[in-house]
Amino acid sequence: MASTTAAATTPTRLSSSSSSSSSPAPLIINANPRRPESSAAAAALINSPPPPSGSFLHLRATTAYYAKMARNVIAKASAGEVAAPQAVTATTTPEIVKTLQDAWDKVEDKYAVTSLAVAGGVALWGSVGMISAIEKLPLIPGVLELVGIGYTGWFAYKNLVFQPDREALIRKIKDAYKEITGSSS
Template sequence: MASSTAAIAVPPSSALIDGKSGRPQVAAPPQCLPSLTPSPIRLQGWKSMASGRRMSRSTVVMATGEPPAEAGTDISSITKPIQEAWDKIDDKYAVASLTLAGLIAIWGSTGLISAIERLPVVPGVLELVGIGYTGWFIYRNLVFKPDREALFDKIKGSYDEITGSN
């Protein structure tokens, strides 16, 4: 039968030991400042040195001025527009189902892409196809001014059709 050994954490000899309980004293983390005051606040901490000894350090913090206006951002101001948009939706079941189907499709497509990437020849061929198509698209739609204007008109027309602002 195999025997198991457990490791016991022993504090270093230089750690502070409480005389009554024999347990190491742990310095409490500095508390957040309750308010911005002009008086200096001294924070104490321990810094480990390479030799294993600990060295005390002091930091002086002084707050000046007023807190920025953005500091008081309320969580309700962020969630309120989302809640209002959700309340306007009539068929919540369909929206939730489409969202779930979209997430599953994204997850499946990442798996498919990683499987294609593992094939030895396919990534190089697809990269060449992408470079070729990009060159053709630039030559066909962006090099000459009339073609560029036609592309921008087509994009603007599609945007107006999607947003419904004809």
């Protein structure tokens, strides 16, 4: 009897009936002949999620109730207390905001300026992403830093060390500024 129980509970291998070499691996089946005695045991074998509890719905309902309750609160002063009148302070806008508002009012093609601002924001976002990707590469950031230091040194030597070169650089900057702004001064 013990030998039949041990044989019944051990998994058995079934091979496919076809003799082709491309057949799948043999299937392992548990040959335990016992069946669950009750429906509760059968339900325990099925892996189903637990039924939703009403606690979440209750929590949401009470939160909504207290949120509505908080909106209906009115504060009243008692008869013995008199509230002192508060001085109304006018908020002044900073000078830079006024300057920006005046400049925006002078703009004729607001659609083009807004489009350029959005394109500039997208370009800034893209360049930040590209720079962060380059920073992750193993050797490139160090090489680019050396190139930047070298170019800065060359630019300073060529344009800033000697006075005639400085004056020529200042003249180029002023000419470019006049060309961009369109002013004659």
